[in-house]
Amino acid sequence: xxxxxxxxxxxxxxxxxxxxxxxxxxxxxxxxxxxxxxxxxxxxxxxxxxxxxxxxxxxxxxxxxxxxxxxxxxxxxxxxxxxxxxxxxxxxxxxxxxxxxxxxxxxxxxxxxxxxxxxxxxxxxxxxxxxxxxxxxxxxxxxxxxxxxxxxxxxxxxxxxxxxxxxxxxxxxxxxxxxxxxxxxxxxxxxxxxxxxxxxxxxxxxxxxxxxxxxxxxxxxxxxxxxxxxxxxxxxxxxxxxxxxxxxxxxxxxxxxxxxxxxxxxxxxx
Amino acid sequence: xxxxxxxxxxxxxxxxxxxxxxxxxxxxxxxxxxxxxxxxxxxxxxxxxxxxxxxxxxxxxxxxxxxxxxxxxxxxxxxxxxxxxxxxxxxxxxxxxxxxxxxxxxxxxxxxxxxxxxxxxxxxxxxxxxxxxx
Numbered sequence: 001x002x003x004x005x006x007x008x009x010x011x012x013x014x015x016x017x018x019x020x021x022x023x024x025x026x027x028x029x030x031x032x033x034x035x036x037x038x039x040x041x042x043x044x045x046x047x048x049x050x051x052x053x054x055x056x057x058x059x060x061x062x063x064x065x066x067x068x069x070x071x072x073x074x075x076x077x078x079x080x081x082x083x084x085x086x087x088x089x090x091x092x093x094x095x096x097x098x099x100x101x102x103x104x105x106x107x108x109x110x111x112x113x114x115x116x117x118x119x120x121x122x123x124x125x126x127x128x129x130x131x132x133x134x135x136x137x138x139x140x141x142x143x144x145x146x147x148x149x150x151x152x153x154x155x156x157x158x159x160x161x162x163x164x165x166x167x168x169x170x171x172x173x174x175x176x177x178x179x180x181x182x183x184x185x186x187x188x189x190x191x192x193x194x195x196x197x198x199x200x201x202x203x204x205x206x207x208x209x210x211x212x213x214x215x216x217x218x219x220x221x222x223x224x225x226x227x228x229x230x231x232x233x234x235x236x237x238x239x240x241x242x243x244x245x246x247x248x249x250x251x252x253x254x255x256x257x258x259x260x261x262x263x264x265x266x267x268x269x270x
Numbered sequence: 271x272x273x274x275x276x277x278x279x280x281x282x283x284x285x286x287x288x289x290x291x292x293x294x295x296x297x298x299x300x301x302x303x304x305x306x307x308x309x310x311x312x313x314x315x316x317x318x319x320x321x322x323x324x325x326x327x328x329x330x331x332x333x334x335x336x337x338x339x340x341x342x343x344x345x346x347x348x349x350x351x352x353x354x355x356x357x358x359x360x361x362x363x364x365x366x367x368x369x370x371x372x373x374x375x376x377x378x379x380x381x382x383x384x385x386x387x388x389x390x391x392x393x394x395x396x397x398x399x400x401x402x403x404x
Contacts, residue, residue: 052384055364059388229339254288 034235053239081196089151154188317394326354330372
């Protein structure tokens, strides 16, 4: 039993939840009622809710195709991020000449906005013949520096004696990463999966540049196209937002346990 | 030893978890919905036309309006039978309107119809009523 009552903390948490969740509720409510967001007095309960704005979105653009494109690009991005970032993160835990320079280089690269690297990224992707392809859409997000540091921080927390023991047992560096370090870094992996998914799913600029055919467009481009079709429909716009947001929310709800899982639970299995 | 203390079989651990069950439910719902759509998307829109006294109107022209980006345009028209009934068989849209008109009898208001999917079979519950025939 604690010394102090817990209700003030719960009250603060409920207030924080309320502030966080009200915008989501408002989007959901508007998507089924189509009420103007500027109407006064605002109604908390949706008036005459119906699913027809979702139907409008489905037929206004090739939603299924865009959704499929986004799923494929996100799957490629997540796979590449987990594999490449884990390897890079592990490399940065080792001692080698010029490590500080590499770290400084990584940190300084984080300050360069993606917009400034679009032209070289486009030229490289074009030279590789990957423009207007799923691989080309995912290529610039194959590895992100923040996620490398997430893995590095997680690997740094692993006792050195465990890695030494694995080496004595004859495991190669490759096997140490996948059989020792990764099981201990489930939280870092979940963070990588969720972050790379969100970045890939919401990416607008790169797909806008790298796609040529309408069939290769992703959902954010679909939203822009949809706005050009139906700029007067609040309900349909919010329905589109819900349809784009839903997979990300679902993935987070499915993986939230792993997301918050600590290193201790991973160590028990490793 | 209690039954709950026994370790679960491997297949149960693989199949009965949220990463399998949630996608499985979503796939099942999607397949079920698509089967329903395939069996109900003949583009049939039917109904009846009555005059202001409630009598069926024969020979009234009924128009099918389809939403086309910004406005509704006439997609098809048909004529009612002796019992005032009409039927369209080529509706391609999910957002339509129907209206009826007969010289001397008047015209009906355009009735908006929202469908759950394109070309959904639909029968108007309320008949179209012609008014202002004078």
